[in-house]
Amino acid sequence: MPLNLLLNESLAQKLVFSLRIPRLIMAALLGMALAACGEVLQMLFQNPIVEPGFLGVSQGAAFGASLAILFMGGSLLSVEISAAVFALIGLGLSFAISRLIKFGGWVLRLVLSGIVVSAIMSSGLGILKYLADPLTELQDITFWLLGGLWSTTWSDVLIVLPVVAVCLSIVLLMRWRLNVLSLNDATAFSLGAATARERVFLLTCAVIAVAAVTSVSGIVNWVGLIVPHISRRIFGSNAQYSLPGSMLIGGIFTIICDVIARTVLTGEIPLGIITSFLGAVIFIILMSREKLKVGSNE
Amino acid sequence: MSEVPDLILRDVGFGYTEESTVLDSLSLKVEPAKITAILGPNGAGKTTLLNTILGYLKPQRGEVLLDDENIASYSKRQLSQIIGLVPQAEHFPFSFTAFEYILLGRTPYMGMFSMPKEKDYKAARDIVELLKITHLRNRPVEELSGGEQQLVLLARALAQEPKILLLDEPTTHLDLGNTAVILNALKDLARENVTVVFTTHDPQAAVFCADQLVLMKKGNVLSAGSLEETMTSDSLTQLYGVGIQVEKVDTHRVVFLT
Numbered sequence: 025m026p027l028n029l030l031l032n033e034s035l036a037q038k039l040v041f042s043l044r045i046p047r048l049i050m051a052a053l054l055g056m057a058l059a060a061c062g063e064v065l066q067m068l069f070q071n072p073i074v075e076p077g078f079l080g081v082s083q084g085a086a087f088g089a090s091l092a093i094l095f096m097g098g099s100l101l102s103v104e105i106s107a108a109v110f111a112l113i114g115l116g117l118s119f120a121i122s123r124l125i126k127f128g129g130w131v132l133r134l135v136l137s138g139i140v141v142s143a144i145m146s147s148g149l150g151i152l153k154y155l156a157d158p159l160t161e162l163q164d165i166t167f168w169l170l171g172g173l174w175s176t177t178w179s180d181v182l183i184v185l186p187v188v189a190v191c192l193s194i195v196l197l198m199r200w201r202l203n204v205l206s207l208n209d210a211t212a213f214s215l216g217a218a219t220a221r222e223r224v225f226l227l228t229c230a231v232i233a234v235a236a237v238t239s240v241s242g243i244v245n246w247v248g249l250i251v252p253h254i255s256r257r258i259f260g261s262n263a264q265y266s267l268p269g270s271m272l273i274g275g276i277f278t279i280i281c282d283v284i285a286r287t288v289l290t291g292e293i294p295l296g297i298i299t300s301f302l303g304a305v306i307f308i309i310l311m312s313r314e315k316l317k318v319g320s321n322e
Numbered sequence: 323m324s325e326v327p328d329l330i331l332r333d334v335g336f337g338y339t340e341e342s343t344v345l346d347s348l349s350l351k352v353e354p355a356k357i358t359a360i361l362g363p364n365g366a367g368k369t370t371l372l373n374t375i376l377g378y379l380k381p382q383r384g385e386v387l388l389d390d391e392n393i394a395s396y397s398k399r400q401l402s403q404i405i406g407l408v409p410q411a412e413h414f415p416f417s418f419t420a421f422e423y424i425l426l427g428r429t430p431y432m433g434m435f436s437m438p439k440e441k442d443y444k445a446a447r448d449i450v451e452l453l454k455i456t457h458l459r460n461r462p463v464e465e466l467s468g469g470e471q472q473l474v475l476l477a478r479a480l481a482q483e484p485k486i487l488l489l490d491e492p493t494t495h496l497d498l499g500n501t502a503v504i505l506n507a508l509k510d511l512a513r514e515n516v517t518v519v520f521t522t523h524d525p526q527a528a529v530f531c532a533d534q535l536v537l538m539k540k541g542n543v544l545s546a547g548s549l550e551e552t553m554t555s556d557s558l559t560q561l562y563g564v565g566i567q568v569e570k571v572d573t574h575r576v577v578f579l580t
Contacts, residue, residue, distance in 0.1 A: 070415040197435040204429050206416060211409050213378045215429040215482070216402030261416035264437060 042178065050176040051282040052275040053188045054237040055247055059274025060192055061230035062248030063255070063267055067206040068223050069131050075249035076234045079134070079227070080141030084114025085238045087145045090152040090165045098164060100175055104239040110145070111235035117141045119224070129209075130220070171242035171296030173282055184236045191233035192271065198226060199263040206263075244296045246303025247274055253310055277302075326354040326515050327389045327404060327485055329375065335383035336367075336374055336541075344370045346541040347384060352486075352534070357508055357518040359528035362538035363562055368521035369410065371538070372488045375519065377401050402430035406484030408475045410491050417462035420474045424449060427481030449477045453507065469500030476507060487511060489520035493527050505531045525577040529553065537561050549575065 029036050061076040077083070088110025089103045096102040121137035128136070156162040195202075204217050205226070212219045234248070255269035281298040329352040336345040344367045352358050360368050373379040375386055377393045385392045393401060406427075418426075427449075428442035438446075450456055455473050458466060463474055472492060479487060489508075493501040501524075508518050509531050522528055528535055528549070535552040537544040539561055545552050553575050558566040565580040 067416065070413065072415060200429070200432065200437050201434060203418070203422075204426055207426070208409055208412055210373055210376065210378045211407060211412060213398075214376055214402060214405065214407035214479075215426065216399045217429070218398055256416065260422075261418050262422045 046178045046181045047173050047176045047282065048279060049181050050173050050184065050237070050240060051279045053181075053184060054173070054241050054244060055251070055274035055276070055278025056192060056271040057188050057230075057233040057237045057274075058244065058248040058278070059251035059255070059270040060195055060267060061234045063252035063263065063270045064195060064202060064226055064230040065248075066252055067202050067263060068227060069135065070206055071131070072253065073249070074135070075246075076231065077142075077243070077245070077248070079118040079138040079231060080114030080145060081111045081231055081235055082114075082238065082243050083142040083145035083149065084117075085111035085235065086169055086243055087149045087152070088113075089168045089239075089242065090149055090156070093161050093164045093168070094152055094156055098161070100177075103168065104180070107242075108235050108239035111238055112232070114141050114145055115228070115231050115235070117144075130223075167294065168242045169296075170294030171244040171299070172285065172292065172294045173241055174286075174292050176240060180240045184240060187236040188233045191229040191236075194229045195226060195233075196267060196271075198222075199267040202226065202263040202267065242294075242296065244278075245300050246307075247278055247299050250303040250307050250310075251277060254306070257310070325485075326517055328352075328354055328387070329486060329517060329519075330387040330390075331371075331375070331384070332387060333384035334374060334381045334386060336370060336379060336381050344541050345374065345381070348542055349384075350536060350543055350546060352517060352519060354517050355512060355515045356533035357512045357520070357531050358534040358536060359532035360519065360521045360536045360538055361523075361525060361528055361561070362521075362544075364523075366538045367541040368538055369490055370541075372407070372490055372519070372521060375486075376405055376407055376488060399430060402482065404484060405486045405488065406479035406482040408472075408479045408487070408489040408492055410494070412463075412471070412475060414464040417464055419460050420455070420458045420463055420466065420470075420477075421446065421450065421460065423463050423474055424477045424481050427478040430482055445483070446477075446481050449480050452480070453477050468495045469497065469503070472496060472500065472504060476504065480511075484516065486517040486519070489518070491521050491523065493522060493524060501527065502530075525553070525558065529575045529577070553577075 030040060058076055065074045065076060065078060066072050085107040088106040092098060092103040092106035096106060118134065118138045118141045121140060122133040125133040125136060153162060153165060156165055201217065201222060204212050204215050205219060205223055209219055251274040252270045255266045255273050259265040259269040281302060282295055285293045285295045285298045331348055331350045333347040333349055334345050335347050337343045360371065362368055370379060374381055388396065425438050425442060425446045428438055428445060431442065432438065450459060453473055453476065455477060458470055458474065463471060466474060492504050496504065505527060512518055532549060534546065535549055536546040537552060537557055544561055545557055553568055555566060555568045558568060558577065567578055567580045569576050
């Protein structure tokens with residue numbers, strides 16, 4: 025839009041200020057949180073193919089959002105709050121169930137319980153979809169599940185921004201510790217880390233940031249999986265550099281995807297579709313170029 | 323605290339479940355500023371013993387004493403500045419460079435929220451030069467050969483400036499040349515007043531550098547003492563349950579199956 029239009033036209037100013045800017049900020053927050061959380065999970069689980077939705081968070085948020093659409097009137101605020109609450113319930117359940125599992129190391133236990141919680145949440149989601157009115161509610165649910173930022177308002181930003189800022193600051197400050205915690209348990213212990221406590225703390229911070237952004241955006245896949253890989257390629261594996269790198273790339277990637285989502289067609293394309301498509305394409309390109317540093321645990 | 327802390331295990335018992343016993347009221351006094359080799363068959367509990375000394379595994383009975391104080395009363399940070407670990411194998415899912423990996427050894431001297439500072443970089447550089455691995459600095463650790471990886475693991479533990487260094491089978495996958503490099507480095511450490519404890523399957527490695535030899539079987543110490551006392555045909559035969567002969571060639575002992 026031409027600059028003089030922005031300076032003179034009050035409608036244009038309103039458009040930029042109350043629609044575009046909060047959406048831009050939210051896209052940046054979304055990408056940063058997903059990418060940072062993805063990197064934290066990948067390093068803590070010593071596994072380069074986990075992503076932020078792993079611990080029942082995505083499915084929990086989806087269930088919560090659908091519940092609000094069906095039974096709480098489906099207002100934006102109720103959907104966001106319910107999604108955030110159930111995302112955290114998903115995380116809490118994953119931790120709780122992992123303590124019940126009697127075999128395997130902590131990574132295996134947590135991953136298994138994450139899968140179990142996700143399955144429970146998605147079966148609950150299935151029931152809600154089955155009950156939903158296919159002409160109205162089911163459409164809302166489907167649209168939410170595809171992810172998007174069209175509904176972002178300043179009040180969303182004002183709630184989500186502080187949560188994400190605090191959580192990601194902690195994660196950023198502890199990024200050297202993250203390196204240590206990605207080593208074998210006994211080695212990390214020998215370097216003075218309280219491994220179990222510090223891991224749960226870092227995981228919780230990272231996942232809460234994701235729960236906060238997901239409550240507004242819906243399910244946005246692939247950013248958390250693919251961006252840390254790109255960052256490690258550029259900045260190396262040391263989280264001292266690759267974690268800020270992930271956040272930077274994640275923010276930019278998501279902003280670009282959101283601009284594409286907004287502008288390519290006359291109608292809005294759900295953001296999750298764009299990130300999945302672009303993410304998958306980039307993943308193929310990365311995988312097919314020389315050797316990808318994945319799982320050298322022979 | 324004295325320069326080299328005394329390390330004593332008193333009636334230590336440990337099992338991973340309630341029924342199993344891996345360590346069975348094991349008592350041991352580790353000679354300070356000397357090299358102690360722990361020899362024993364597979365499943366004797368050697369790694370468990372190292373992890374218990376490290377404080378990583380909590381003994382269910384008995385205690386591990388560092389300068390007459392139970393290690394449970396030390397903070398994690400204090401312990402990490404005293405005891406270093408070279409694990410049997412490190413799993414590298416992400417490609418740190420050798421230097422970054424060595425720098426991780428400085429963590430005990432850093433705060434929870436801090437990054438390595440110039441003095442940490444310097445300490446890591448000094449270790450790299452000491453072990454003569456400057457050429458490995460920027461190589462990704464997971465691409466190094468077994469011997470090179472072992473040197474980098476050792477360097478990371480030394481960057482920690484430990485007073486007690488634990489090594490879990492440091493020479494198992496190494497050729498003779500690399501074995502000599504590692505064992506000679508351990509000898510240098512002992513001269514620098516570091517207590518070294520390592521497990522091994524190779525009696526010859528113990529013969530080469532150990533001051534104290536501990537024979538371990540089924541979670542207990544069969545015998546412990548100088549090579550002179552412990553490295554005998556009888557005791558090794560008893561340890562492994564097969565015929566073993568120990569002969570002296572000049573001043574060295576040679577171990578072979580009969």
